[in-house]
Amino acid sequence: MIIFVLLMLSGSVSAQCVEDAPYSFSTSGFSETMGRWLFSGDGIIWNYPRDKNEVFLTFDDAPSLKYTPSVLDVLKKYQVKGSFFVIGNRLKSEKEKTILRKISEDGHDIFPHSRDHKNSLLWQDPYDLLREISEIELEITAITGKTYPKLYRPAWGIIPEAHRKLLVQNGYKIILADVFGGYFSLPRFGFDEPKSKMVPYLLENTKPGSIIVLHNGEKRSDGVFDSDCLEEILEVYLPKIKQKFSLKSLSQKQD
Numbered sequence: 001m002i003i004f005v006l007l008m009l010s011g012s013v014s015a016q017c018v019e020d021a022p023y024s025f026s027t028s029g030f031s032e033t034m035g036r037w038l039f040s041g042d043g044i045i046w047n048y049p050r051d052k053n054e055v056f057l058t059f060d061d062a063p064s065l066k067y068t069p070s071v072l073d074v075l076k077k078y079q080v081k082g083s084f085f086v087i088g089n090r091l092k093s094e095k096e097k098t099i100l101r102k103i104s105e106d107g108h109d110i111f112p113h114s115r116d117h118k119n120s121l122l123w124q125d126p127y128d129l130l131r132e133i134s135e136i137e138l139e140i141t142a143i144t145g146k147t148y149p150k151l152y153r154p155a156w157g158i159i160p161e162a163h164r165k166l167l168v169q170n171g172y173k174i175i176l177a178d179v180f181g182g183y184f185s186l187p188r189f190g191f192d193e194p195k196s197k198m199v200p201y202l203l204e205n206t207k208p209g210s211i212i213v214l215h216n217g218e219k220r221s222d223g224v225f226d227s228d229c230l231e232e233i234l235e236v237y238l239p240k241i242k243q244k245f246s247l248k249s250l251s252q253k254q255d
């Protein structure tokens, strides 16, 4: 017990977050198959072409006073640039704004990921969504002084056809993902797999052109995501994945 506590205090990888075991089947794969069937069309990007040895690390639901600073430290340690999809309602306090600026100053990308992450998107007027996205972009620019390419990730990865059409007409690309760190524990929807299997899952499923989605937000009422394990996951995942692929932010791909 004492040894266990000492290990936890020293920041070692915990079995709760990282398990060194093969992992083949996952609900994440099921979600992707369903998603690709439901949401497709011009402007939707599930992954980039498989002919280049580059992958794209993305973080949803940021910023978080609790979780973002330590993740920025790990990314800096391994010299990796990522892309953060932020929730508009989390850009209000000075502390949140300071974290957003830090994300930007460290060279990562920042894009909108809805105002409040409610799953009412299906019923939202497409023009309301367009306005919401551009308002969040303006807030990001006001806080960081930077503008980013017009990329958007919908909450829940749900993008109805009318929304897709209007966004594409207005120059947006919709970034989804083909490697899903976050869907391991959604008890409300019957998915409750141990987060400890996420690293083996990520390592087995990351392919050339992959877009990897992880979560960097506070616990929401609609699910428990990987935020509380993210630092430990990245400590194991990043050095291994860096040996195989070049990790890029999404804006580096838009040039």
Ligand SMILES: [Zn+2]
Pocket (backbone or CB within 6 Å): 060, 061, 113, 117, 155, 156
């Ligand atoms: Zn999200």
